Amino acid sequence: MQTLTSYDAIPYESVPISETHVEGLAALGRLFGVPTADPQRCRVLELGCAEGGNLIPMAFYLPGSHFVGLDLSQGQIAAGQRLVAALGLGNIALLHRDVMQPTEELGQFDYIIAHGLYSWVPAPVQARILQICAQHLAPGGIAYVSWNALPGWHTRAVMRDMLLAHTSALTNPAERLQAAYRFLAEFGPGLAEEAGDLAAILAAEVAYLRQAPPSYLYHEYLVETNTPLLFRDFAAQAARLGLRYVADVDLHTLLPHTLGRAGQAALSGIEDRLARIQAMDFLRARRFHRSLLTLAATPVREAPDLDAFRRLAFHADLTSEEEIDLGSIERQTFTTPTGACYAVAHPLSKAALMWLASAYPSSVGYADLFAAAANLVSEYADAEMAQNEAAFERELLDLVAWGAVKPVVTVQTYAVAPDERPRAHALARAQTELGADCVASIRHTAVHLDAPAARLLGLLDGRHDLAALTQAMQPLLPQEYAQAAREGCERMLWTFARQGLLAGTVESPG
Numbered sequence: 001m002q003t004l005t006s007y008d009a010i011p012y013e014s015v016p017i018s019e020t021h022v023e024g025l026a027a028l029g030r031l032f033g034v035p036t037a038d039p040q041r042c043r044v045l046e047l048g049c050a051e052g053g054n055l056i057p058m059a060f061y062l063p064g065s066h067f068v069g070l071d072l073s074q075g076q077i078a079a080g081q082r083l084v085a086a087l088g089l090g091n092i093a094l095l096h097r098d099v100m101q102p103t104e105e106l107g108q109f110d111y112i113i114a115h116g117l118y119s120w121v122p123a124p125v126q127a128r129i130l131q132i133c134a135q136h137l138a139p140g141g142i143a144y145v146s147w148n149a150l151p152g153w154h155t156r157a158v159m160r161d162m163l164l165a166h167t168s169a170l171t172n173p174a175e176r177l178q179a180a181y182r183f184l185a186e187f188g189p190g191l192a193e194e195a196g197d198l199a200a201i202l203a204a205e206v207a208y209l210r211q212a213p214p215s216y217l218y219h220e221y222l223v224e225t226n227t228p229l230l231f232r233d234f235a236a237q238a239a240r241l242g243l244r245y246v247a248d249v250d251l252h253t254l255l256p257h258t259l260g261r262a263g264q265a266a267l268s269g270i271e272d273r274l275a276r277i278q279a280m281d282f283l284r285a286r287r288f289h290r291s292l293l294t295l296a297a298t299p300v301r302e303a304p305d306l307d308a309f310r311r312l313a314f315h316a317d318l319t320s321e322e323e324i325d326l327g328s329i330e331r332q333t334f335t336t337p338t339g340a341c342y343a344v345a346h347p348l349s350k351a352a353l354m355w356l357a358s359a360y361p362s363s364v365g366y367a368d369l370f371a372a373a374a375n376l377v378s379e380y381a382d383a384e385m386a387q388n389e390a391a392f393e394r395e396l397l398d399l400v401a402w403g404a405v406k407p408v409v410t411v412q413t414y415a416v417a418p419d420e421r422p423r424a425h426a427l428a429r430a431q432t433e434l435g436a437d438c439v440a441s442i443r444h445t446a447v448h449l450d451a452p453a454a455r456l457l458g459l460l461d462g463r464h465d466l467a468a469l470t471q472a473m474q475p476l477l478p479q480e481y482a483q484a485a486r487e488g489c490e491r492m493l494w495t496f497a498r499q500g501l502l503a504g505t506v507e508s509p510g
């Protein structure tokens with residue numbers, strides 16, 4: 001008989017993890033020489049898929065691919081299966097299963113995802129996760145495994161030790177969670193004053209945990225198993241089990257030139273790639289990895305392959321408060337919806353980011369992006385600078401490495417204007433009907449909805465025009481916004497369209 005897991009008691013907030021999207025995994029694999037499968041027609045396995053919040057949106061938006069998710073928690077799998085049934089998806093199976101059980105009949109996969117699993121299970125299960133990757137990856141396959149890293153996680157472990165000790169007398173998960181929140185509220189200010197050298201670190205930790213989802217606090221800080229490890233030990237275990245390290249999703253962490261001068265000096269003389277990555281982990285006191293692995297028989301390049309880079313496509317959900325000046329080399333800032341800021345100085349980079357921002361969620365191929373950026377720069381500034389493709393390529397690779405621009409392998413063009421009578425697509429409707437406070441965007445990000453946004457999305461059944469929607473929304477808006485309801489609704493509709501939540505924006509790959 002299966003016992004209830006802690007995930008049945010406190011389900012994990014199951015949302016799209018954009019870094020696990022197969023378009024991005026395919027692109028990163030190719031950058032390092034792995035001949036990855038076409039993400040539009042591939043097979044994907046997710047280990048520890050929780051309610052399928054990551055896998056179901058991929059299955060919805062990639063109808064030509066096939067998906068299998070496994071999880072030990074019956075409650076979470078049942079919730080995921082309800083959503084799959086509501087959507088009538090035939091390309092995904094969510095299975096209630098321990099990864100320790102046999103998996104032979106599942107077949108081969110081009111991509112295997114294990115996010116938030118490896119460090120949080122006992123050693124035999126960790127080995128089994130990598131063994132499944134080695135057994136089930138098809139040639140050219142990529143496994144994505146996230147894990148907590150040393151030495152950096154030691155700082156988090158200080159808070160974890162306190163929370164574990166403080167809640168040790170309790171057994172009920174909900175009561176332990178409440179006690180942990182009380183501890184953060186009652187001890188947070190005191191720690192910031194009294195904890196000496198650790199005060200600043202602990203104050204940041206308290207602030208971080210007070211805004212994190214409760215399921216994260218519970219499963220990261222209050223569960224028995226959470227084993228951070230060194231990069232070299234992770235890579236060695238993968239190698240022992242028949243896998244080869246490819247790269248990390250956070251590409252800048254692999255590129256020595258992204259370190260300052262002192263950091264780069266510390267690396268001099270370290271020739272071996274894996275030893276260099278370990279040394280960079282030390283320098284950055286790294287605490288989390290999102291690593292890509294492939295079969296040991298597949299050769300992997302040490303550094304990104306620029307020919308492969310020029311065959312990729314790119315998208316970026318950025319805006320800028322500033323008026324972009326293509327005639328100057330002043331640094332100007334672009335911002336993501338989650339508030340991450342990227343400053344660029346080269347006019348070709350500014351032009352490329354402007355182009356990608358206006359094209360979003362479409363992806364643009366390398367050559368078209370260079371041509372568009374060069375056109376803009378020669379029109380508004382310097383024709384000679386516009387032709388500097390080497391600078392464009394170098395800067396674009398850095399923007400990819402820092403996460404400002406996302407690499408993919410498929411050029412996809414989406415129309416984003418809302419129809420006259422907009423209709424939310426089936427996934428967005430099903431997720432809102434099930435009461436989710438976030439829905440999955442076409443680019444596999446979690447779009448969080450406040451109450452008016454959730455209500456408006458729920459009204460988008462293709463029967464109401466803007467006037468009818470405004471009328472329906474008016475009573476829900478605070479008095480001071482009621483006058484501006486029409487503009488507010490229109491703005492929300494454009495946001496939904498930009499995130500690919502409306503039926504017309506979901507187009508087959510172009």
Ligand SMILES: C[S@@+](CC[C@H](N)C(=O)[O-])C[C@H]1O[C@@H](n2cnc3c(N)ncnc32)[C@H](O)[C@@H]1O
Nearest residue numbers: 007012048049050071072073097098099115116
């Ligand atoms: C921290 S959650 C991460 C969920 C999801 N991958 C994500 O990142 O949102 C870990 C998940 O792994 C599942 N899990 C833990 N041990 C497992 C095992 N032995 N076999 C299958 N699933 C397991 C848990 O039930 C839980 O849903």
